[in-house]
Amino acid sequence: MHLEISNLYKQFLTKQGPLLALENINLHVETGELVCAVGASGSGKSTLLRLVAGLDQPTEGSITVDGVPIMGPGSDRGMVFQKYTLYPWMTVQKNVESGLKLQGMEAIQRRQRASYYLEMVGLAGFARALPKELSGGMKQRVAIARALACQPKILLMDEPFGALDVQTKEAMQLFLLDLWQRTHCTILMITHDVEEAVFLSQRIYVMTARPGTIQTEVHVELPMPRHYEIKRTQDFLSYKNAIIDRLRT
Amino acid sequence: MAASIVLPLIAWLIISNLPGVNSTFLPSPQNVIEAFQRLGAKGVITQDTIASCIRVSAGFALSVAIAIPLGITMGAFTSIRALFEPIISLLRYMPAPAFIPLFIIYLGLNEEPKIALILVGTVFFNTLMIMDSVKFVPKDLIEVTYTLGGNRLQVLKSVITPYIIPSIIDTLRVNIATSWNLVVVAELVAAEDGLGKRILLAQRFLRTDEIFAYLIILGVIGFALDLAFRGVLKLSCRWAFD
Known part of the structure; x- marks a missing residue:
């Protein structure tokens, strides 16, 4: 599996005129990876996932799965919604x-x-x-x-734990990591929760808003399997803080 | 619930038995029970009830058979909605009883004009209310179906339709009352039998006790239908209730 997004733009037409939601997005996900895109609201991260799912069409640029351009939604890209x-x-x-x-x-x-x-x-x-x-x-x-x-070739998750309380959310994060390791599935997940992104991901795309762009890409080199305790380690915190700093700029 | 029926009954009993109250104008419960017995012995109650029920069932069934597919497709496809909504919105403001003379000219005096009246009087409301319920199908539910490999037809059949079944049952519950109104109107105008016809005959002979008896039958049928629809809703759509 190889998901490739290149030079992707998405513009919405609103009553106030055109609104650029995504600008020049370049991103890829490989077989068996767990990748998060993290960003504040308005960073277009949900739009990005909808484009990959095929629920919306890009204004410019391409999205391919194994070299084949996406032509609308399909069961090769499973989606889990926040609601x-x-x-x-x-x-x-x-x-x-x-x-x-x-x-x-x-x-x-x-x-x-x-x-x-x-x-x-x-x-x-x-x-x-x-x-x-x-x-x-x-x-x-x-x-x-x-x-x-x-x-599916890839599982797309749009803030899947966003509606859950803190305890349940933590349990679900562990569940997802465990599931991912057992099934070797490929996951692209969207979240606004930096801690969640660092805890789960191998790689993180940090997105900033208006227009939504990818600020930077972070490789999280924390050992697997991960458990709650890792969230208190110095390595974890420095990843988390670095990303939070990036989001502020 | 019992009190809201029993108290008016007691009031009726008392007032109708007051001295000076003419039983031709306000028959007492006893008079009405006698009327029930008299009409029941003649066999007309069953005959009239069956006649009216058949008309309502036929007219309303036709109405539902048109309204469900039309309402769902109008709700789901803007083009179909644009085609039908303006004309339906216009037609539904034309009072159905105003069509009776036309139906008699077109369809004669038998069952057809009565069934047509019920059809015309309910189909537009049924359609528009079912169409509206499609609006409340969550967008996420439709989108997730696409991501699971569903196509438009499958979304219509396997998502939109099951989701609005509770609304459809409720719509029918509300609108079947109209078809009982209309069947009585039709029978008052032209009929050999039926609950409305019997009320008209009773009026000619000043049998207010019989009119009361038939009004009670109409009320009980309506109430029973309402309960039946609620029961079907509860039983078949357990998922929709907490």
């Missing part, structure tokens, strides 16, 4: 199966595949529950399982 996007009328099991069903997979295969991914996110016992019966963190785990069930 809860489970289908409320379906059980957890049916939710995880839904992508496979849309692609026309047989019921038996679908069920097996969905169960496998539910097991992977630790929610096998909730297969028959409705989304409204789950906590926020559990809903996001189901959403991740649903995206992974389609076996």
Whole structure:
């Protein structure tokens, strides 16, 4: 898998005239990487992810996956939104199966595949529950399982833990790191939380606002697997502080 | 809930039995019960109720069969909405009973004009209310479906439609009341049987007790339908309630 974004511009037409949301974005993600784009609100990071997902078209520039330009949304790029996007009328099991069903997979295969991914996110016992019966963190785990069930080349995550309380958020970060190491999936995640970005990523793109540009790229050379304690180490803090300084400028 | 029905009943019982109250104008509950027994023995209650129910069912079923696909596609596609919304918004302000003479000219005096009246009187409201409910389908839910490999048709069928089923059931619950209004209007104008027809006959013979009896039947049918729709909603859309 090779995601390549080059010379990307995105302009929105607003009532006040054109608004440049993204300016000259160059970015790449390789197989098995966990990459975060971190930036304040208004830095166009969500727009960037929507462009990669194919939910929006760039004004200029190109986005390719394995050399093939993106022509709209597709199940090769799984997406997890900040808002809860489970289908409320379906059980957890049916939710995880839904992508496979849309692609026309047989019921038996679908069920097996969905169960496998539910097991992977630790929610096998909730297969028959409705989304409204789950906590926020559990809903996001189901959403991740649903995206992974389609076996995408890359998982796109738009502030997936942004709506969660601090304790749940930390638990979900550990969960994601663990999942990433077990499945060797490729992840591009958007967050405004610098600590979250440093804790999770191998590489970080730091974005600044108006217009959204990539300020710098940071390689996080902290050892894996990581645990909570690493957040208190000097190495971690210096990464975090360096990025915060970059965001201020 | 019981009190809101029982108290007016008691008031009616007392007032209608006061000396000086003419039972031709205000029949007492006892009179009405007698009227029920009399009409029931003749078999007309069942006959009239069935006749009216068939008209309402036929007219409203046609209305729903048109309104659901039309409302959903109007809600989902701006082009289809632009095509139908102006004309529907205009038509729905034309009072349906005003169409009765036209329907009689076109369709005669049998069941067709009555069914047509119910259809015309409810289809526009059904359509517009279903169309509106599509607006409340969260955008994220639609977008996530695209990222899971869904196409437009699948979004319509597997996301928008199931999401608005509770709204559809609620819309039907509200609008079926209109079809009961209209069936009575149609039967008052021209009919051989039906609840409205019987009320008209009762008026000719000054049988206010029978009019009361039929009004109560209409009320009970409406109330039962409302409860039935609520029940169906609760049972079939458990996900939509906390």
